Amino acid sequence: MPMYDENMIIRDARVLREQFIPGRVLHREGQLDAIRNCLKPMLKGMEPRNMFTFGDPGTGKTCISRFVVEELSAHTVSVQGSYINCWECSSRFKILYSILQDMGLSLSVHRKGTPTDELLGNLKKRLEQRCCVIILDEVDKLEDDRVLYDLATLQGACLILISNSETALHGADPRVRSRLASAECLEFPVYSGGEILDILKDRAEWGLLPGAIKNAQLERIASASNGDSRVAIETLRIVAEEAENQDLRMVHDSSIERALPRAMESSTERNIDMLAPHYRLIIEILESRGKVDAGKLLKEFRKLSTQRGLPDVVDRSFRNYVDRLMQLGLVRAEGGGRWRSYSPEVPGAHSGK
DNA sequence: CCTCCACTGGAAGATCGGGAAG
DNA sequence: CTTCCCGATCTTCCAGTGGAGG
Numbered sequence: 001m002p003m004y005d006e007n008m009i010i011r012d013a014r015v016l017r018e019q020f021i022p023g024r025v026l027h028r029e030g031q032l033d034a035i036r037n038c039l040k041p042m043l044k045g046m047e048p049r050n051m052f053t054f055g056d057p058g059t060g061k062t063c064i065s066r067f068v069v070e071e072l073s074a075h076t077v078s079v080q081g082s083y084i085n086c087w088e089c090s091s092r093f094k095i096l097y098s099i100l101q102d103m104g105l106s107l108s109v110h111r112k113g114t115p116t117d118e119l120l121g122n123l124k125k126r127l128e129q130r131c132c133v134i135i136l137d138e139v140d141k142l143e144d145d146r147v148l149y150d151l152a153t154l155q156g157a158c159l160i161l162i163s164n165s166e167t168a169l170h171g172a173d174p175r176v177r178s179r180l181a182s183a184e185c186l187e188f189p190v191y192s193g194g195e196i197l198d199i200l201k202d203r204a205e206w207g208l209l210p211g212a213i214k215n216a217q218l219e220r221i222a223s224a225s226n227g228d229s230r231v232a233i234e235t236l237r238i239v240a241e242e243a244e245n246q247d248l249r250m251v252h253d254s255s256i257e258r259a260l261p262r263a264m265e266s267s268t269e270r271n272i273d274m275l276a277p278h279y280r281l282i283i284e285i286l287e288s289r290g291k292v293d294a295g296k297l298l299k300e301f302r303k304l305s306t307q308r309g310l311p312d313v314v315d316r317s318f319r320n321y322v323d324r325l326m327q328l329g330l331v332r333a334e335g336g337g338r339w340r341s342y343s344p345e346v347p348g349a350h351s352g353k
Numbered sequence: 354c355c356t357c358c359a360c361t362g363g364a365a366g367a368t369c370g371g372g373a374a375g
Numbered sequence: 376c377t378t379c380c381c382g383a384t385c386t387t388c389c390a391g392t393g394g395a396g397g
Contacts, residue, residue, distance in 0.1 A: 093382055115381065294360060317385055319361070337392055338359050
């Protein structure tokens with residue numbers, strides 16, 4: 001007896017989610033082998049090699065890294081994996097805390113107000129018993145690169161750093177850079193249209209029921225997604241859910257055209273939604289005005305924030321907000337000193353077509 | 354030349370909220 | 376309950392920068 005109504009389109013919704021780690025990896029054999037080789041020494045109790053992976057959004061960096069770590073931790077009990085997205089978890093404390101949680105130490109850590117150095121000490125002890133591969137996604141969004149130094153000096157920890165930009169670590173502390181100088185650099189190039197199509201076909205085969213979507217429709221999604229697998233898979237998810245909700249047996253072409261722009265925006269929008277109100281207000285002003293002088297932006301910000309009953313903020317804090325938004329790649333500054341102006345960063349503008 | 358202006362950003366200290374101990 | 380300690384965040388203070396204007 002099925003517990004839910006029979007689905008007409010979706011066979012397994014998990015397969016269509018961005019975070020899903022597939023059972024096999026397509027068109028990334030080189031990177032796959034490179035990561036495996038870096039991790040291999042761990043199996044013999046030797047020091048693994050840290051990695052730095054970079055490439056445009058949707059090129060498989062996160063997926064492939066997590067795939068290999070899953071594969072390894074399924075193969076041996078002596079290695080564990082920990083995944084951290086630095087956008088969500090950007091302070092030293094939160095990152096160490098999250099790694100400890102992934103290593104199963106959440107309870108004992110809770111005594112007293114827990115100082116960060118104590119977390120580090122706990123982690124050190126834990127790593128003596130079991131190695132850990134730590135994936136730091138969106139590592140350029142880190143607030144404080146001290147934690148990179150902490151982690152890079154830990155015995156038994158292997159780092160996989162992920163970033164959109166090849167130069168993400170150029171601004172880091174020299175001690176961090178020298179610690180990571182021997183890291184293996186792996187580039188993830190943009191997928192070709194054919195490669196995206198293969199990935200989509202794979203997801204559709206496992207995620208959807210047979211006949212739910214036509215090959216020509218998958219081709220359309222693949223060619224419109226410009227080599228970004230996240231956009232492609234997100235589009236597939238949107239059209240499948242829409243068709244399912246309307247009790248259709250097949251995806252409509254018009255649904256695909258509606259879903260594509262939504263899928264392209266969804267990643268940045270989701271990120272902005274997660275920000276505190278003051279941050280969102282700054283983004284909002286910049287989006288409605290385009291380019292704004294620093295002084296004007298502050299005045300407008302103060303006006304609107306009192307209008308909306310947000311707590312008053314002193315100018316220095318406002319500058320901290322803007323700094324953080326620039327670090328997150330949502331705001332761009334032009335000009336120096338007194339003639340500085342800010343504008344919203346267009347998502348994806350840095351990546352070639 | 355000097356001073357003012359408008360802004361940046363470092364440093365230090367205050368405050369907030371959460372969790373734990375007394 | 377209060378008190379204490381922690382990280383995170385915000386405020387206060389201030390030195391620095393560089394064009395505008397006397």
